[in-house]
Amino acid sequence: MEGLIFADAGRFSLRDLSAVPGSRMLRSFGAGVRIVAAGVVFELDAVKPIDQLSRGWTFSFNFRPGF
Numbered sequence: 001m002e003g004l005i006f007a008d009a010g011r012f013s014l015r016d017l018s019a020v021p022g023s024r025m026l027r028s029f030g031a032g033v034r035i036v037a038a039g040v041v042f043e044l045d046a047v048k049p050i051d052q053l054s055r056g057w058t059f060s061f062n063f064r065p066g067f
Helices: none
Strands: 002-014 022-037 040-049 058-065
Touching: none
Parallel strands: none
Antiparallel strands: 002 022, 022 040, 040 058
């Protein structure tokens, strides 16, 4: 079992003819847990966006082959 915490940020440009050109920053932080069982990685994450209108937590469950 592994625990993780993270923070990330990204900036992207808005290039639409109907909109005002500019850029926008998106940031978030979160935590998660990873478990490897029978060669498969199971991951449960909780993410809190900072720059979006909905300021609630988002939860995700992922699984993938572990190499």
